[in-house]
Amino acid sequence: GDSDICVSGLNANRYKSELENMIGMFVATLPYAIKLNSCWSFDELVKHVRDKCLSILEHSHYPLQYILADFHLNQLNASFLEIVFDFITIPSDGGHLCFNGATLEQVSLEQSSKVAKFDYMLRFFHKPTLNDGSLSCCFTCSHDLFDESTVETMARRLQHLVFQLFCSKSDVSEIDQASTPIKKLSLILSDEAEEMQGIVFYRLANIFDEGILIILTCFFNLYSLLIEEYSFIP
Numbered sequence: 584g585d586s587d588i589c590v591s592g593l594n595a596n597r598y599k600s601e602l603e604n605m606i607g608m609f610v611a612t613l614p615y616a617i618k619l620n621s622c623w624s625f626d627e628l629v630k631h632v633r634d635k636c637l638s639i640l641e642h643s644h645y646p647l648q649y650i651l652a653d654f655h656l657n658q659l660n661a662s663f664l665e666i667v668f669d670f671i672t673i674p675s676d677g678g679h680l681c682f683n684g685a686t687l688e689q690v691s692l693e694q695s696s697k698v699a700k701f702d703y704m705l706r707f708f709h710k711p712t713l714n715d716g717s718l719s720c721c722f723t724c725s726h727d728l729f730d731e732s733t734v735e736t737m738a739r740r741l742q743h744l745v746f747q748l749f750c751s752k753s754d755v756s757e758i759d760q761a762s763t764p765i766k767k768l769s770l771i772l773s774d775e776a777e778e779m780q781g782i783v784f785y786r787l788a789n790i791f792d793e794g795i796l797i798i799l800t801c802f803f804n805l806y807s808l809l810i811e812e813y814s815f816i817p
Contacts, residue, residue, distance in 0.1 A: 665702035
């Protein structure tokens with residue numbers, strides 16, 4: 584149902600202390616299956632998701648292929664593997680690594696295009712050293728399934744949700760995170776709302792015109808019947 588959500592997340596999978604500083608690829612893909620309730624407030628939703636994610640991390644060492652086998656799935660038909668969420672914390676040292684006195688610095692490489700590894704991937708980036716506590720996000724989608732306008736609309740809807748929840752100076756009504764049900768959050772953009780209102784007003788105008796026409800027709804028919812009736816009175 585719509586209340587059941589399952590997406591994939593990437594985990595560093597360094598669950599043992601001896602793995603913390605070891606060079607190598609330990610990243611694991613974890614399925615996050617969560618049942619939601621539209622009557623929850625945003626605060627309740629955050630608490631539920633946090634508790635669920637923490638409980639999942641306790642079993643992050645369990646291989647994905649074993650999880651798929653337990654549910655009689657394979658990687659080709661497990662659709663949740665194509666929807667990925669990733670939260671990346673940028674270290675405060677600016678990406679410097681030291682090896683026996685040698686310092687490595689991360690360098691950003693400009694790429695003309697990116698190859699999507701998944702059908703849909705949403706990544707958030709957080710840098711604790713920033714005083715404003717801001718987050719940035721990035722959509723990476725398969726061009727075979729999503730065109731540019733669709734991804735742009737999804738990004739605008741996400742921004743609209745964020746404004747409702749956190750921006751008190753936006754042009755939308757701020758939501759009380761502690762009490763307002765999440766089902767009250769709107770995904771309808773301002774231009775879409777204006778378009779819907781225009782369609783409604785146009786339809787109401789047509790209904791009004793049709794109503795006037797029907798009333799006038801009925802009145803004319805009634806008047807004609809009265810004229811005919813009185814014309815036959817001797």
